[in-house]
Amino acid sequence: MKISRRNFLRLASFSTLGAVACNFFDEREFISQSPVQLPEDLVTGRDNWYATLCRQCSEAEGLVVRIMEGRAKKVQGNPQYPTNLGGHSIRCEAGLQNLYHPDRISGPLLRQGARGTGLYSPISWDQALDLLRGHLQAQTDRSRVLTVTGPLRGSMAHLTSAFTDAYGARHMAFQPMEDAAYDQVMQDVLGQQTSPTFDFKNANYVLSFGADFLGTWKAPVQFSKGYGEFRQGLGRRNRGTLVQVDSWFSLTAANADTWVPINPGMEGMLALSIAQVIISEGLAPQDRINQLTGGQGSSALDAYAPNIIAQQLGVPPLHGTEPHEVIREMARGFARSGSRSIAIGGSGASAHTNGAFNLAAIFALNFLVGSVGAEGGVVLNPPAPVPELAKTISAASTGEWHRTVADISNGRTGVVMLRGVNPVNDLPGDIGLQQTLNRDDIFVATFSSFMDETAEMADLILPERTPMEDWGDDVPSPGPGFEVIGMQQPVVNPLPGMNPMGFADILLQLSREIGLDGATPLNMPTYHHLLQDQARKIQALERGSVQNANFNSFWNSLLQQGGWWDRDATADSDPSMPNLAEIASRASQPIITGRTDGNTFNLIPFQTVSLADGSGANLPWLQSSSDPLTTVAWTTWVEISTLVADAIGLKEGDFVRVEGANGRSFVAQIYHHPAVPPNVIGIPVGQGHTASLRYSKGRGENPLHLLGLPLEEQTQSLAWAGTRVRIVPTGESSPIPKFEGIVPAFVPNQEEAIVKVTRG
Amino acid sequence: MIPKFITPKMLIIPIALGGLLTTAVVILVAIFLLRAWFSTPIQIFGFPGPPEQPIAFPHTAHVDIEGINCAFCHRNVTKGDAATILPVEGCLLCHSTVQGENAPPEVAKVIEHYNNNRPIDWKRVHRLPDHVQFSHEPHVRFLTEVQGLELEAACATCHGDVRDMVEVEQVRSLKMGDCVDCHRDNEVLTDNPDITDCTTCHY
Amino acid sequence: MAETKKWAMVIDLDRCTGCQACVVACQAENNIPINEEKDFLSRRAKQWIRIDRVWEGTWPNVKARFIPVLCQHCENAPCEPVCPVYATYHNSQGLNVQVYNRCVGTRYCANNCPYQVRFFNFHDPEWPDTFWNQLNPDVTVRSRGIMEKCTFCIQRIRRAERTIEGRDGGKVNDQSLKAGNYMPACVNACPTNTLTFGDINDPNSDVSRRARDPRHYKLLDHIGTSPSVIYLKKVDPNAPEEEAH
Structure with missing residues (x-):
């Protein structure tokens, strides 16, 4: 081609246009989109914060979510919500990414290839629910249907168990690293159906055995709120002391004043040893000692005296103090603070063959100093004020799972419905759930937003609404020591192209179609109606943080505040004293x-x-x-x-x-x-x-x-x-991906330490 | 100066190489400049003409003839950062009855968008330079409450006479000089040391 | 015009548990790109606020100490004089600010920052399309070649000024910032109330009150940067004598 002036210009414009089109601009920058529908929040034209609940972990913190132009932008703790008081964890923040995750499943999927090959084709919700209903109705023996969910509380527990009861299905809750031993000990030692909380804010001495309560154990945000005050609360006379007994260096051990390393599984024996010191040195009131030991005094525990057992516990010398003296100091410190002392056991302490004994021995210490139900002690939680909300479904033990999986492999299950759990990946591999599900006479349906390992084994995948798009409520466990009901509301609509459905709404629709809708809650048209029905019962209490004679106003305030609570409605139970001698008689070594x-x-x-x-x-x-x-x-x-x-x-x-x-x-x-x-x-x-x-x-x-x-x-x-x-x-x-070292550490300088420390 | 053993012939290669190198550098510089020129998202001189919109929306018909207030469709302009455009269902508020039956082709497009649940991707007419944070609300508030303008006149301050535009186009540069001039002329924030604080707008 | 403010933060090391909630809250609020594995390996991961962990002692008397480190908004900021294009400077509210439009990416400022809190964009940020929905519209997405750092969430301060002062005629202070969710994202997130933010020129603000705690110190104070972030010492009853004060 002859390069004439005209041709040159043409070429130049061509190439620059090409360059512009290829990489210079994001086309979205030049578009101003009119959405089809008008989300409610657009009317005000500002960012809005809506209260809801975090469903990323079992703590279920109260949240406020910032919404702009119909999109969720930021998650923050709800400052009014009584458990987390405005704080939140990383996992709450990341819940937002569930909402806008590029791998989210947009609509129902039906398996095409062999199980586990991941070949699915999209089908409509009508087809999907017809199929599921067909399988449910085809079961002559209805106990051949197994429903698996995560641990449930509040209306979801009420509804799901009503559905499985009315239908006749089995229902199991699954949680990775479940803590069945803890729930059992709460019943045995504290006599509680509800999980207790701990008044760190007013406590002076916290003795934690393995429980990583600042990291991941139970309700870390709630506990962290208390921990901050425990250390440097306004108006506190002295700073609280935290001693962490742990066989591993957990985040809580890292924050403890003293970390006492111990051989794994020996936590219970150490607790008995501490009890022995308190009793033999007379550090607790005599009548209480008599009650706890059945009048035996320290004799039942003398086998656990520090100098006898310290070696076996594996406690090393700390700061030049001999192990048995370390134990004595712990006992004295714990007893000195009286009812403002808390002994907590969990995580590693309960995860041994002798876990229930460990926890029983640990929690019994609280009775010795009289901190159960006291300010600065173990705070018992009342059950939910509305019976329909009081139901909880806790995770089944791993042993129970082992038996259930054996049942499935014996062909005694026809339909498995799994919601929001991933047991194929999270159960120990030796249980072999994945191999067990891989048979043709089982119909597996999962309610899941993502193609996880369990969904990959499913015949039918029903994408669920993510928590920020769905309704719900919650009775927090552990609660803050008084009655709380949290409300979860949809803060955004699903993105265009996303077509998920709420699990509860699916259950209600199935109930109608199968004919289980004889009574509440299964006769409710939608989950939203069910929650309003529950809210009417809360309204009828006429007490607490939200009160209004007009239901619509009551409902709106309920959603706006993120829930209902009554600070005066505390637990009134007075648990009977456990028998330390009896607990000691159950003492056993962990089997490693x-x-x-x-x-x-x-x-x-x-x-x-x-x-x-x-x-x-x-x-x-x-x-x-x-x-x-x-x-x-x-x-x-x-x-x-x-x-x-x-x-x-x-x-x-x-x-x-x-x-x-x-x-x-x-x-x-x-x-x-x-x-x-x-x-x-x-x-x-x-x-x-x-x-x-x-x-x-x-x-x-x-x-x-x-x-x-x-x-x-x-x-x-x-x-x-x-x-x-x-x-x-x-x-x-090869190098390990870590943040440490990315930012060169400060130059070590004796005079100018980075983290300065003072003794008091 | 050149030593005798170097003949002019021997110089051809270095000179040619030097020439090539210079050309290469010139081309690279040219590419760099062209890239820089074309990669500013807003034009350096003048304003772009009206873009071709997916639906030919005549502001004349809506504002001039029907007398609809700016804030009816740009309903956040008095309350929020962005003026925002009416969602499609908002168009249908009127167009389900007004010209709803035997709709002219452009209105039919809107109805089709609504029925198919498809958002409309309007082409952006006014685009601020990068890294600028701008909020309509305080500006509209100043112009209407302090200066006492009608809303339409307030909008026209920056957007021109949209009432008379069949196709909306940009009329002011809306660059930093324009912003600062206007603030000076109206004596807004000029007693504030932050007027020249970059982070008033850039963050 | 209201009296001049000076934004400051107090960090109580005795409350910090190292839980990282502030780090991710910052990530979410400020459109910080996802730190991928390769970013960690190439030492280019960005955390405007980071929690440094310092080991002390040997097993079994070993301690891990945590310290949240963010831009200290120094009054004598070493990053400011070295910038050839005045992209970083001090504004009238005591903030050390980074002007993205001006920055040409010399990285002198990062080099001169003793706290290592400035991060350079070696690449354009990337998110899968759907994640764009969740980006904060109030914060610029920084492109390649630009330096970035903690802004004390200036977008929230500006929004508070527009809304609380401009629209509602109120006053921007501790209480109104807290009530309107305008506190910096890290402060809002912290589950132990380690971080306090506010106007240190106001003697009645929370931040002034906590800054008067006898445990206060400033990070690397001896080099004379005069930071606006005030730390309160970690308390450890087992600390060696010579460290006690």
Whole structure:
């Protein structure tokens, strides 16, 4: 082509236009879109904050969500909500990413290929629900239908159990690393159906055995709120003391004034030892001691005197103090604060074959100092004021799951419906749920927003509304010590193209179609109606934070405040004293299973503050959030004591094969940890997903698969802290993704420490 | 100066190489400048003409003839940051009856968007430079409450006589100089040290 | 015009548990791109507020100490004089601000910051399309070649000024900021009330009251940056004698 002036200009404009079109602008910048419908909040033309609840973990914090132009922008704690008082955790924040996740399933899917191959074709909701209803109606023996949900509370528990009862299905709740032992001990020792809370704000001495209450245990945001005041509350006379007894260096241990390392599973015996000191030194009122020991005094516990048992407990000398003296000091400190002392047990302490004994011994300490029901002590929670909301469905124990899966594999189940849980990935691999579901005579339906491992095994996938698009309510557990009912409202509509349905609404529709809608709650047209029906009952109480004779005004204030609560409605039960002698008679050593040859360690699988049990592993904010202690992100690491690692010759980032109790193993990277006890390694759970979700697939490993099936003796909950594993270096190494070191540490300077410390 | 053993022939290659290098540099610089020029999202001189909208919406018919107030469709302009455009169902508030039957083609498009639940992607007419945060609400408040203008006149201050525009186009540069001039002329925020604080608008 | 404000923050190290809620809250509020694994490995992960963890002692008497570090909004900010284009400067409310339009990406400021709280955009930020729905419209999405850092959530302060002062005729102070959800995202998120934000020129504000705590100190105070972030010392009854004050 001849380069004439005209041609040159043409070429030039062509190429620049091409360049502009290719990479300079995002086309969206030049578009101003008219949506089709007008979301309510657009009318005011400002950002609006709507109150709702966080459903990322069982704490269910009250939230306010910032909405602009019909899109949720930011999540914050609801300052009025009595449990979390405006605070929130990483997981609440990341709930927003569930809403706008690129991998969200937009509509119902029907399996096409073989199970597990991931071939699905979209179908309409009518077809999907017809299919599910057809399978439900085809069952002659209705107990062949198994409904699996997460632990449920409030109206959802009420509705789901009404549905499964009316239909005749079995219903089980699933939670990874369930804590059946804890619920049992709350009943046995404290006589409570509801989970108690702890008045950290007014406590002077907190003795925590394994419970990572600042990290992931139960209600960390609620406890953290109290912890802040416990340390530096306005008007406090003295700063509270936190002692953490832990076989692993948890986040709570990191924040404790004294961390007392202990051999895994020996927490209960240490508690007895502390009780022995308090009784023998007469640090508690004599009548209380008599009541607790049945008049035996310290004689029932003398076998646990510190100098006898300290060696066995594995407590090392701390700050130059001998172990038995450490125990005595703990006992004295605990008793000195009287009713303002709290003894808590959980996480690692309950995850042993003797977990129920451990917890019983630990919680009995509270009776010794009289802190049960006292200010600054263990605060009991009243049941919900409305009976329909009082129902809770707690997670079934792992032992129960083992039996259920065996039932399924024996062909005694025809339909499995799973909602919002991922047991295929989260149950220990030895239970073999995945293989069990892989048969043709079972119809598996999952209610799930994402194609997780469980959804991949399903015949029918029914995408659920995410919590921010759906209605709900909650009776927090643990509550704050008085009656609270939280309200969850949809703060946004699903994105265009997304076509999810609420689980409760599906249940109600199925009830109508199958003909189960004889009585409340199944005769309600929608879940929204059911919640309003419950709200009328709350309104009829005529007390608490929201009161109004007009129902519409009452309902609106209820949603606006994020719930209803009555600070005066506290628990009135006075639990009877447990018998320490009886508890001591049940004392047993933990049975540690697993490898004994080579470099073996006690494996502590732990939950991190970001991924926790792994249910949010597909959310990039959680994946990219660095662990507070190691600062590692995006992967699974093995926390090993620096001393031991140096002795074996392992450097940070080295890959090691971790060999489990059951012949399973995986490869993960080493993190040199100065605070992990030498006999222990810690591996975070939450990773190891195989399902095709972009942020979690193929990342890290799940240590729960290495455990085999160790069960707590009394309650059959998973004894996840009682397995020994072997470590074999692979010889490979690569840098570990962590935040530490990205920002060069400040120059160490004796005069100018970064974190300055004072003694008081 | 050139040593005798270097003949002019021997210089051809360096000179040619130098020439090539210079050309290459010139081309690179030209590409850089062209990229820079064309990658500013708003035109450097003048304003772009009216863009072609997916639906030919005549402001004349709505504002001039029907006398609809600006804030009826741009309903957040007095309350929020963005003026916002009416959602499609808002158009249908009138157009389900007004010209709803035997709708002219452009109105039919709106109805079709509504029936198919499809948002309308209007082409943006006014675009501020990058990294600027602008809120309509305080500006409209000043012009109507302090200066006492009617809303329509207040909008016209920056957007021109939209009433008479069949196709809306930009009439003011809406760049920083324009902003600052207008603030000076109206003596707004001029007693405030923050008038020249970048973070008043840029954050 | 209201009396001059000076925004400041008090961080009580004795309350901080290291839970990272502030870090992700900041990430969400300020459109900070997702820190991918490769960003961690190439040491380019961005956290406007980070929690540094300092180990002390040896097993079993080992301590982990946490300290949230964000831009200290120094009065004598070392980042300001080195910028050749005046992209970073001090405004009248005591904020050290970064003007994205001016920044040309020399990275001198990051180099000169003793607190290492400035982060450079080595790439354009990337989000899958659907995540754009959740970006904060009040905060610029920074493109490649631009330095960024904590702004004390200036977008919230500006919105508070527009709404509380401009529209409602009220006063911007601790209470009104808190009531309107205008506190910086990290302060709002913190479950232990470690962080307090407010106007330190107002002697009655929470931040002034807490800054008077005898435990107060400023980070690297000896280099004379005069930060607007005030730390309160961690309390540890087992601390060695020489550290006690």
